[in-house]
Amino acid sequence: MKNKKIMAAFGIFLGFMLLCTIIAKGLYTSGLPVVFVEKPTSNSLVHEVNVSGKVKEGQVYGVCVDSGLRVATIKIRKGEAFSSGDPLFQIDTNDLRSIIEMQEQKIQWLSAQKKEEEIGKKELSYAKTDYDLAVKEFDLEILRKQMELQEARDPLRLYEEYLAGTSSTVSQGDSGQVYNRKEKLEQLRAAVSRCEIYVQEALLEKETGLIMAKREVEIAEAADSETICAQQEELLAEIDALQKHKQRLQELLEANGWVYASRSGKVTEINILVGNRTQDMASILYALDEGKKIVEADFTKEQTEHLTPGCEFQIKVRQRDGSTAAESVILSYLDKKEGGDSRGEFFFENDNVALGQTATLSFKKRTDIYEMCIRKEFIHQSGVTGKSVFVVEEQEGILGTEQRVRSVPITILDENDTMAAIESVDIMLETRIVASASRQLEDGDIVRVME
Amino acid sequence: MWRNRKRLMQDVFKNLQFIVVVGLGISFCIPVIMLLCGSLVDEIEWAERIGPMILDNEQYIEWNWIPDYPTLVNFKELLFFRPQFLTLFWNSIGMVLLILVGQLVVGLPGAWSFAVYHFKGKRILFSLYVILMILPFQVTMLSKYLVLCRLGLMNTGWAVILPAVYSTFPVFLFYRGFCGLKREILEAARMDGASEWRIFWEMGIPLAKGGILSALVLSFLECWNMMEEPMAFLKDKSLWPLSLYLPEIGIEQAGMACCASIITLTVSLFIFVLFKDYLEMGIVSSALNESALIKREK
Numbered sequence: 001m002k003n004k005k006i007m008a009a010f011g012i013f014l015g016f017m018l019l020c021t022i023i024a025k026g027l028y029t030s031g032l033p034v035v036f037v038e039k040p041t042s043n044s045l046v047h048e049v050n051v052s053g054k055v056k057e058g059q060v061y062g063v064c065v066d067s068g069l070r071v072a073t074i075k076i077r078k079g080e081a082f083s084s085g086d087p088l089f090q091i092d093t094n095d096l097r098s099i100i101e102m103q104e105q106k107i108q109w110l111s112a113q114k115k116e117e118e119i120g121k122k123e124l125s126y127a128k129t130d131y132d133l134a135v136k137e138f139d140l141e142i143l144r145k146q147m148e149l150q151e152a153r154d155p156l157r158l159y160e161e162y163l164a165g166t167s168s169t170v171s172q173g174d175s176g177q178v179y180n181r182k183e184k185l186e187q188l189r190a191a192v193s194r195c196e197i198y199v200q201e202a203l204l205e206k207e208t209g210l211i212m213a214k215r216e217v218e219i220a221e222a223a224d225s226e227t228i229c230a231q232q233e234e235l236l237a238e239i240d241a242l243q244k245h246k247q248r249l250q251e252l253l254e255a256n257g258w259v260y261a262s263r264s265g266k267v268t269e270i271n272i273l274v275g276n277r278t279q280d281m282a283s284i285l286y287a288l289d290e291g292k293k294i295v296e297a298d299f300t301k302e303q304t305e306h307l308t309p310g311c312e313f314q315i316k317v318r319q320r321d322g323s324t325a326a327e328s329v330i331l332s333y334l335d336k337k338e339g340g341d342s343r344g345e346f347f348f349e350n351d352n353v354a355l356g357q358t359a360t361l362s363f364k365k366r367t368d369i370y371e372m373c374i375r376k377e378f379i380h381q382s383g384v385t386g387k388s389v390f391v392v393e394e395q396e397g398i399l400g401t402e403q404r405v406r407s408v409p410i411t412i413l414d415e416n417d418t419m420a421a422i423e424s425v426d427i428m429l430e431t432r433i434v435a436s437a438s439r440q441l442e443d444g445d446i447v448r449v450m451e
Numbered sequence: 452m453w454r455n456r457k458r459l460m461q462d463v464f465k466n467l468q469f470i471v472v473v474g475l476g477i478s479f480c481i482p483v484i485m486l487l488c489g490s491l492v493d494e495i496e497w498a499e500r501i502g503p504m505i506l507d508n509e510q511y512i513e514w515n516w517i518p519d520y521p522t523l524v525n526f527k528e529l530l531f532f533r534p535q536f537l538t539l540f541w542n543s544i545g546m547v548l549l550i551l552v553g554q555l556v557v558g559l560p561g562a563w564s565f566a567v568y569h570f571k572g573k574r575i576l577f578s579l580y581v582i583l584m585i586l587p588f589q590v591t592m593l594s595k596y597l598v599l600c601r602l603g604l605m606n607t608g609w610a611v612i613l614p615a616v617y618s619t620f621p622v623f624l625f626y627r628g629f630c631g632l633k634r635e636i637l638e639a640a641r642m643d644g645a646s647e648w649r650i651f652w653e654m655g656i657p658l659a660k661g662g663i664l665s666a667l668v669l670s671f672l673e674c675w676n677m678m679e680e681p682m683a684f685l686k687d688k689s690l691w692p693l694s695l696y697l698p699e700i701g702i703e704q705a706g707m708a709c710c711a712s713i714i715t716l717t718v719s720l721f722i723f724v725l726f727k728d729y730l731e732m733g734i735v736s737s738a739l740n741e742s743a744l745i746k747r748e749k
Contacts, residue, residue, distance in 0.1 A: 003725060010721040014544075017714075020530040021537040028534045398535035398688045398696070 028399075033439045035405070035447045037392055037432040040372040040422070047306040047416050049363040051297045053346070055317065055353050057268055058292030062282025063088055065259055066248060069278045070095040072257060074270065076284070079356060081266045088284055089272060091257040096249055103246040107239055114235045127220035131213040138206030145202040149195035156188040263288070266355050287355055293348045295329060295359050301340030306365050309334050317359035319352040329361070367414060370421035371429075378433050379410070379420060387412055390434035390441055391427065392449055405434060407443040483716065484516070489709035491521040497705045504702075525710040536696055536711060543692040544718075546612055547674045551667055553616030559663070562625030563651050567637065577626075584619040588679045599684060610684035611692075615674055621666045628662015628733065629655060665733025668726045675719055 073090040269285035329346040382388035503510035700708040
């Protein structure tokens with residue numbers, strides 16, 4: 001009897017243990033996170049770049065006015081279209097008048113300056129003329145003296161020849177005749193000497209006289225006739241420019257200060273402000289609707305990695321008539337900025353598209369085949385910069401074969417929006433990677449796997 | 452007066468004996484009581500008690516026989532949230548049952564033949580049995596390993612069950628039980644025309660029930676607590692018996708370890724309580740048989 005009770009108690013105990021086993025296993029199994037797994041695949045990645053761009057002017061023109069004019073009114077806005085003859089902005093007429101007056105005064109002053117320089121030029125020519133005259137005078141004088149010398153030498157020569165011919169016939173006894181001949185000879189010789197001296201004096205006078213004249217010329221030349229000429233030309237040019245400037249200002253004044261458009265276009269930039277003076281640049285920049293166009297688009301750092309000039313994009317843009325144009329454009333220029341972003345430009349030859357129109361650009365690029373590709377949502381952040389995935393591995397435990405997850409670090413070789421090509425020592429094509437889990441996983445967790 | 456004094460002395464001595472024996476008995480039970488108390492202590496209180504031992508800071512641990520905050524959280528955790536423990540519990544139950552059945556199937560006929568029949572080489576064979584019985588596991592481990600490997604039974608449950616089934620210890624105990632049977636009864640049955648199988652099955656086993664059950668109880672206790680064989684021959688944790696789970700529980704979960712020990716002990720306790728009469732009977736009868744055997748041989 002007693003044994004029966006003990007047996008019954010033992011039976012109850014075993015039954016209780018069985019019940020606990022069932023409950024414990026149920027609780028354990030229901031507490032396990034359920035994971036879905038996938039295996040990596042060998043695949044290539046498609047990089048798609050989809051951006052919005054804007055049609056912009058390919059060529060820009062400017063409306064220029066003289067600098068220094070005060071702006072009274074600006075009638076157009078940036079992005080506004082205008083037609084030929086439309087008023088663009090107005091210059092303050094009072095200020096314009098004062099500027100014209102100043103221009104006039106300046107012209108007058110420059111003209112006076114020009115006259116002074118012309119006078120200086122005349123003095124130089126006078127000095128030169130004087131020099132030439134002096135040269136001529138002295139040469140004349142020298143010639144005269146030389147002629148006198150010659151006139152003096154001829155009688156002497158003749159007389160010497162006469163004396164030479166008559167010296168044998170004159171003998172002793174006529175000493176008075178001999179004395180007269182000698183005296184005459186001396187006189188003739190003296191005359192020749194005198195003439196020679198006069199010639200030397202004339203030459204010396206020429207020398208000294210020319211020095212003086214030359215100095216005068218040099219003094220006149222000190223003003224440098226070439227500089228005078230150059231300055232003259234400068235002055236002339238300046239006066240001419242001032243006159244033209246004044247002419248323009250007067251024309252502007254006649255138009256009451258208004259600046260009109262010479263052709264139709266669309267304003268792209270306004271470089272003037274009401275109340276400020278115009279700068280030495282185009283006051284208004286505009287583009288022609290029918291001119292060259294470009295499409296400009298901004299790309300993110302990730303998009304930029306896959307782009308190079310020459311990439312062919314597909315563009316869709318609404319045309320003026322409402323229809324949508326779809327064509328190919330080539331990325332002609334890629335301006336990379338700090339931070340990795342970039343701005344791209346595409347030449348666009350569609351005249352039916354208005355400036356400022358939004359365009360949709362798309363580009364697809366397929367890479368080479370990567371050995372292991374997985375979906376990006378499988379990847380987790382590990383630490384600060386690392387990436388990892390959870391892999392499922394079998395392990396033998398007390399409850400039999402269990403599925404355990406392990407965090408495996410990976411290196412991402414390439415990625416697009418949905419897929420990533422990875423590399424890891426611990427991952428093969430047969431490795432099961434956790435695609436999703438019913439709750440947050442930790443390294444070493446036991447899980448239930450749903451294939 | 453001298454008689455009264457003698458009686459008094461005897462009473463005092465008896466009481467003293469009683470106190471000493473009871474004290475000793477209680478002291479033998481102290482580990483079990485500690486297990487029971489420890490199983491009702493939660494983690495925080497355990498940390499306070501045995502913290503000095505874990506931290507190794509040369510302080511003494513504290514032990515309260517009655518927990519400050521008794522709780523059943525360890526039992527709840529072990530019984531409802533540790534399927535591993537329960538799996539190994541049933542592994543142990545299954546293994547032990549199969550071992551006992553195997554021992555009955557294999558050991559009983561062997562012991563019967565040793566006890567009842569006389570054949571050439573019986574003494575030598577029995578001596579061999581005795582020698583094998585006293586050899587520790589470490590000595591026979593290698594030979595068992597090689598045989599199991601050759602049979603392809605390594606890392607299976609049979610690697611633990613079969614060597615235990617063919618253990619010589621239960622044969623010895625069964626033999627002792629069968630030795631207590633009167634030869635005359637068996638002879639009488641033979642003369643009545645009963646077959647040897649019938650004598651064994653209908654007379655030998657029922658008459659030696661006490662010895663058989665005591666052998667089974669001892670075998671159960673031995674197999675329930677075995678550690679070396681599973682550790683050596685079982686690599687898969689799913690095949691382990693319960694005795695190998697307890698070392699897996701760390702010191703940080705001392706409460707749960709006490710709880711697991713209590714539950715492990717409970718099964719042995721049930722078996723012991725159920726069959727203690729037979730165990731006592733078996734021990735007594737083996738002692739009597741021993742003296743009878745000696746007398747017979749003399």
